Amino acid sequence: MAREAWGRWGAEDEAGAPNLAGPAEVLRAASLVRTGRVVPLAQTLHAAMPVPGHRAGMSHFMGRDGGDYAAGAKRPGGFQFAEDTVVLPLHSGTHVDALCHAWCDDLMYNGFPGSAVRSTTGAQRLGVEKLPPLVTRGILLDLAQDGPLADGTPVGRAMLEAAAARAGVVPEPGDAVLLRTGWLEAQEGRPRRLISFDAEPGLDEEGAVWLAGAGVALVGADNYAIEVLPFPPGQVFPVHQRLLRDHGIPLLEGMQLKPLAEAGATAFLFVAAALPIKGATGSPLTPVAVL
Template sequence: MTDDAYMNERPNAWGRWGVGDEAGALNLIGPEQVKRAAALVRTGQVVRLAQPLSNKTPVPRHRSGLQHFMGRDGGDYAAGAKQPGGFQFAEDTVVMPLHIGTHIDALCHAWCDSRMFNNYRQETMRSTSGATRLGVDKMPPAVTRGVLLDLVGLRGRRLEDGEVVSRSDLEACLVEARLQLEPGDAVLLHTGWLAAQQGKSDVDFDSEPGIDHEAGLWLAQQDVAVIGADNFAVEVLPFKPGTVFPVHQCVIRDFGIPLLEGLQLEPLVRAGRHEFLFVAAALPIVGATGSPLTPLAIL
């Protein structure tokens, strides 16, 4: 339960949707946002924004990679497995971290000072049961307007590792696209980082372009519902000296905004659309800190 004796002195959205809220900024997506976004569909083209998942999908060293096991396949029948009525089937099992490839961070994924979003205590995260509060199963689907901010187009090149995306960069992208952010938007940032990793056998997860704390705070204060990027952590790595994941702390812990990481944005960039119907729904794994998913841009 929350504890009113603790006060978060940083700008935040604690209590905005009630002391028992666990959905955070996704509360900003209601029927009006869904209808507004649906009206953006013009051609009916559906663009998948997820990376393919396999045992070759890169992960940082502290996470295990994806393991794919066949429980039954054609070899079983070749070896004499029964096939009543001629019926045959295959099935398999996947073991993987939930923060792999294209995935979403639940609101229980990151916190500081022993407090999570909306003043939930860190004790609500248990090794035996997972997150009893703010788990990914508490995260409603996002069906809203997607806004692509193309930093590569703004710079005229892929961003370099460690390159900061500032608030002014985000505002400049909006000016170029002739758009303004509206409450409930899903903002997707194209840095070119993921495309630059293609073909690499050893991906460096300690250095990437991304937004800084000021840019993250500004996005939060525009009432966006989701922030995503085509990189590992959305925020710039390495961090500013003296800080540790400042954007995660700001947007997840303070404002209840989930982060979408590892987006495949090149197809969307090629389509040339900066606003579109955006759809994403996490796997409702009870008590989980995140989930792989397949976000869609419907043009």
């Protein structure tokens, strides 16, 4: 397996490709702001949102609410408050995969051992807290202009280049590249039990290598896996292996990209920051585009 980015930013680097989005890239992205409109790109989190069968759903508990006061809870000086607790898998809704999320042959990005991810301590290397906040140029490659792609459609280099040409953009070092396949939109209104996570349109290995070669800092998409499902014969999560492990490129999954497409946005200021959960393999977040 290739290991293209290993050692590029030093033997101890745990940030990966986001290193490519430095002050110059921030300034370039800020110069794209024209109207000041902020477009949130995250799904709403709720207990009934669909998740793959091997993951628990979200649970939301109220610790203090209006009912407590109706039952006689004290309200000193008339003051009242509410608070709550959420329990959810970190890889649900709109979320980023940390570089420790996937590996192969017992080695993670930059040669760190897979044994560094432990049930007792979490990820001792490459945890999501090692990903810096990303402020850079975002570009939208809209593959669903004529409707959602069919499940199982591989998105390769030719499709990416065609989408980039239509948008009048070229992926450059430090960019966050967002891929709209239409998969998430196609699930709207479907009963939770009928949503399959085993068949999706998505990025194939050729397309992933092309994006990595362009020097992108992050790849995001509106599907659940980023990559096409089912996998090609004889392969298992080849895009995760190539981007997370070989190139140190975080993956931002489950994005809400229809509003961005409807706004006609192609290049914009992109901002995303994971929750700095020590040793976590991922994090929910709310990425935004500023137009």
